Amino acid sequence: MRSPSISLRLTGWVAAVFLCGFIVFGTVIWCDLAWTLSKGRDKTLSGRANRLVELLESSKGDTKARLDVKFADFQEATPEGHLIQVFDDRGERVFPRPGRNAEAVAWPSIDPGEQAINLDIEMHDRPFRVLVLPISVDGRKLRIFVAGQLDDNQRLLARLSTGVLWTVPALLVISTLAGYFVSRRALSPIYSFIESARLISIGSLSQRLQAPNSRDEMAQLAETCNDMLARLETAVGQITRFTTDASHELRSPLSYIRTLAEYALRRPNVDAESAEGFRDIVTETEAASRLLEDMLTLARADASRVEAIFQPVDLTSAVRAAVDKLPSLGETGHRFSVDIDRETLWVMGDAASLSRLAWILIDNAIKYTPSGMRITISLSSTDHEVSLVVRDNGVGIPKEALPRIFERFFRVDPSRGQTEGVGLGLAIGKWIAESHRGRITVESEEGVGSTFRATFPRVNVTHSLLSNESYVFSDHP
Ligand code: ADP
Numbered sequence: 001m002r003s004p005s006i007s008l009r010l011t012g013w014v015a016a017v018f019l020c021g022f023i024v025f026g027t028v029i030w031c032d033l034a035w036t037l038s039k040g041r042d043k044t045l046s047g048r049a050n051r052l053v054e055l056l057e058s059s060k061g062d063t064k065a066r067l068d069v070k071f072a073d074f075q076e077a078t079p080e081g082h083l084i085q086v087f088d089d090r091g092e093r094v095f096p097r098p099g100r101n102a103e104a105v106a107w108p109s110i111d112p113g114e115q116a117i118n119l120d121i122e123m124h125d126r127p128f129r130v131l132v133l134p135i136s137v138d139g140r141k142l143r144i145f146v147a148g149q150l151d152d153n154q155r156l157l158a159r160l161s162t163g164v165l166w167t168v169p170a171l172l173v174i175s176t177l178a179g180y181f182v183s184r185r186a187l188s189p190i191y192s193f194i195e196s197a198r199l200i201s202i203g204s205l206s207q208r209l210q211a212p213n214s215r216d217e218m219a220q221l222a223e224t225c226n227d228m229l230a231r232l233e234t235a236v237g238q239i240t241r242f243t244t245d246a247s248h249e250l251r252s253p254l255s256y257i258r259t260l261a262e263y264a265l266r267r268p269n270v271d272a273e274s275a276e277g278f279r280d281i282v283t284e285t286e287a288a289s290r291l292l293e294d295m296l297t298l299a300r301a302d303a304s305r306v307e308a309i310f311q312p313v314d315l316t317s318a319v320r321a322a323v324d325k326l327p328s329l330g331e332t333g334h335r336f337s338v339d340i341d342r343e344t345l346w347v348m349g350d351a352a353s354l355s356r357l358a359w360i361l362i363d364n365a366i367k368y369t370p371s372g373m374r375i376t377i378s379l380s381s382t383d384h385e386v387s388l389v390v391r392d393n394g395v396g397i398p399k400e401a402l403p404r405i406f407e408r409f410f411r412v413d414p415s416r417g418q419t420e421g422v423g424l425g426l427a428i429g430k431w432i433a434e435s436h437r438g439r440i441t442v443e444s445e446e447g448v449g450s451t452f453r454a455t456f457p458r459v460n461v462t463h464s465l466l467s468n469e470s471y472v473f474s475d476h477p
Contacts, residue, residue, distance in 0.1 A: 007183040007184050013179075014175060014178075015179060018175040019168070022168045026168065029160065030164070038153070041129045042129065045130075045131040046116070048078055052146075053133070056137045071096065084146050084147075086142055086143070086145070087142065087143045087145065094142060114134060116134070118131050126150075128148065129150055131146045131147075133146070189212045192209075193225065196208075197225070205229060240302045240303045243295055243299040244296060244303065250292055251292055254289050258285040261278045262278075265282070291424070294428060298408065298428060298431065312346045313351045313354060315345045315346070315456065316340060316345050319340060321351075322359040323377060325359060327366070332366055336374075336375050337375070338376075338378075340378065347386055353432045353435075356432065357429045360425040360426065364426070367420065368395050375390070375392045376392075381458060385458055388455075392451075395447065396447050397442070397444040397450055398446045405426055406427055406429075409423040410423050437457055438457065440455075
């Protein structure tokens with residue numbers, strides 16, 4: 001499975017990091033607020049208890065009745081005063097005095113010893129914080145119990161939790177969109193590199209990637225790729241020159257050997273065995289010359305050194321020129337069907353190259369179709385395109401070989417048809433089609449047959465061919 005694009009992966013990472021950040025941030029804020037509120041509550045309870053201690057200290061020697069009044073006033077003046085009570089060390093309530101109205105509170109049955117303690121309790125299904133403060137007044141041990149409700153604190157924390165839970169998804173969406181936008185922007189030079197690199201082929205190694213006007217990693221990448229392209233261009237140029245020169249240099253000795261063999265064959269006193277040998281030499285040198293010509297064509301194509309003059313060409317006439325080379329029925333035993341109208345079909349190109357392409361397809365159909373089977377050659381056109389179709393009922397091409405069929409020197413299995421050929425025909429055919437802004441495709445089934453289709457852009461020509469040979473053309477009629 002193809003992994004997702006870098007921008008998507010970056011966006012995923014940004015979203016994941018932001019999500020973790022939001023969770024940590026929300027948790028820290030929540031814990032901090034909970035801690036601050038709890039400390040605040042304890043401080044308030046402790047303040048209330050200390051004020052009561054001061055009151056008791058300053059009321060030493062007062063009568064019981066006076067003390068009751070003072071305690072009642074204190075309760076009155078203190079928020080949640082009804083939750084403040086004083087017990088002695090036996091657990092008997094001292095204030096409010098037993099028998100007087102007092103809040104029925106579930107005081108914790110805990111002995112604080114000498115230390116003040118704070119704890120959470122539940123009363124009437126509500127949460128409370130309690131401070132138990134042991135004191136000694138006039139040698140008498142007392143415990144002050146001060147309670148405060150926790151409802152407000154818990155409501156505040158619940159509101160914070162709800163706020164965070166609503167905000168996190170919204171912030172996550174915003175950060176994801178921002179992450180995607182920023183990563184697309186940061187990677188935009190890469191997309192333009194991909195576009196440019198796709199257009200660079202062995203025949204256009206002089207092209208370069210457009211480096212961005214910056215000194216960042218993208219500019220370095222473009223420069224590195226461009227340096228590599230320059231080195232490749234030099235290397236391919238050397239190989240191409242070598243192939244061109246070698247093919248060129250081999251031409252003359254080959255034709256010399258062939259001429260000598262043909263000359264020897266014509267001599268009257270040549271014996272049968274030698275004649276057989278000379279005929280083999282002629283056949284082999286012919287094949288070698290064809291191979292050299294093909295290699296020369298492709299080497300020149302790679303070096304973009306083919307000097308074809310592109311002009312409006314009638315594809316019908318170019319294909320007819322190839323069809324005229326068809327062997328007669330008796331020679332190959334095939335049944336040829338030529339479906340070409342007299343209509344003129346203009347394309348921009350070179351007539352000889354187009355004829356050569358047609359012949360490559362026809363020749364292959366003959367080579368890979370058993371004698372007696374049908375081979376159909378037809379031309380079809382639409383408003384915008386012209387297609388040459390060569391169909392046969394021959395051996396066909398295995399599915400796994402189809403993607404490689406236009407590669408140089410690729411042959412499916414030389415033993416399937418005639419052994420003639422080295423696997424350069426379709427590579428040349430493809431180059432001819434593409435250099436004419438066309439394309440070549442194949443449909444084939446092993447044992448059933450093959451259909452090769454070469455399609456070119458059709459041009460509309462308004463001209464005065466015979467008078468001044470000037471052409472006005474456009475891509476579409
Ligand atoms: P060759 O010189 O071997 O014919 P080509 O480049 O023209 O080289 O073709 C490459 C290979 O494609 C051939 O070897 C053959 O196996 C296969 N091929 C081409 N045309 C046909 C066809 N019409 N039917 C079956 N196989 C074909």
